[in-house]
Amino acid sequence: MIIFRYDKTFEGLLCCVFEAYNQKKCPDMLLDKEETTPLFYDEICVIETDTEKSERVWNGLKKRISTTALHCVACCWLADSYPKSDEVIFRYIYKCFKSKESIETNFGDPDVLELSKIYHQISYENLRVKQFARFQKTKDDIYFAAIEPLHNVISLSVEHFKDRFASQKWIVYDTKRNYGYYYDMKEVVRITFDDNNMLTHNGIQESIMADDEKMFQNLWKTYFKAIAIKERKNPRKQVQDMPRRFWKYLIEKN
Numbered sequence: 001m002i003i004f005r006y007d008k009t010f011e012g013l014l015c016c017v018f019e020a021y022n023q024k025k026c027p028d029m030l031l032d033k034e035e036t037t038p039l040f041y042d043e044i045c046v047i048e049t050d051t052e053k054s055e056r057v058w059n060g061l062k063k064r065i066s067t068t069a070l071h072c073v074a075c076c077w078l079a080d081s082y083p084k085s086d087e088v089i090f091r092y093i094y095k096c097f098k099s100k101e102s103i104e105t106n107f108g109d110p111d112v113l114e115l116s117k118i119y120h121q122i123s124y125e126n127l128r129v130k131q132f133a134r135f136q137k138t139k140d141d142i143y144f145a146a147i148e149p150l151h152n153v154i155s156l157s158v159e160h161f162k163d164r165f166a167s168q169k170w171i172v173y174d175t176k177r178n179y180g181y182y183y184d185m186k187e188v189v190r191i192t193f194d195d196n197n198m199l200t201h202n203g204i205q206e207s208i209m210a211d212d213e214k215m216f217q218n219l220w221k222t223y224f225k226a227i228a229i230k231e232r233k234n235p236r237k238q239v240q241d242m243p244r245r246f247w248k249y250l251i252e253k254n
Contacts, residue, residue, distance in 0.1 A: 014054035
């Protein structure tokens with residue numbers, strides 16, 4: 001068994017592909033530099049991230065697959081809750097260079113099929129972020145949305161929120177990964193909070209809410225209750241369309 005250790009960055013993964021060809025050895029396992037080594041193995045190679053090498057691999061990949069497939073590969077890297085997704089991406093890229101023809105539509109290949117499944121998960125989770133992010137107004141007139149997606153996808157939703165809420169300041173924050181994006185009506189910047197005491201399990205503390213935020217939340221609950229038709233309630237369909245893990249962000253469900 002051959003093991004490659006790398007820094008778990010996308011550039012580092014591309015360097016793994018470079019070294020696999022350069023050293024003429026394909027790893028059976030990819031590990032972080034701190035991960036526990038299996039009991040039995042033949043060789044461990046530590047792969048250092050090199051921008052020049054990663055760019056060479058990426059530019060070479062551009063010549064072998066379509067722009068859509070490139071986008072798919074990049075998005076699949078965000079599947080941090082999918083087990084061994086980096087190994088699937090590695091094998092896919094490795095096969096792209098090994099094959100004389102494009103493999104992107106060869107779904108008979110297990111890695112091509114697996115990558116498409118990962119991309120489907122990422123796309124669906126991105127859609128859910130757009131659907132279920134709920135903004136709460138702060139005293140600073142910033143609309144804050146806390147969310148905890150299954151995968152690391154909030155970067156994919158930024159352009160949607162920028163277009164949809166172009167006339168107001170907002171923050172979309174991933175509480176699981178402790179980072180987010182702030183829009184000041186001009187540009188979007190990535191941010192991180194050193195102190196998360198301002199956050200609760202489903203949003204922000206009442207002490208930093210705008211004076212009328214609770215009033216609007218209560219109005220929404222009243223409206224939601226008024227339009228609901230008791231006889232048409234379908235809990236199974238509701239859970240199917242609106243996963244329970246997002247309920248804590250929905251005012252009408254609290």
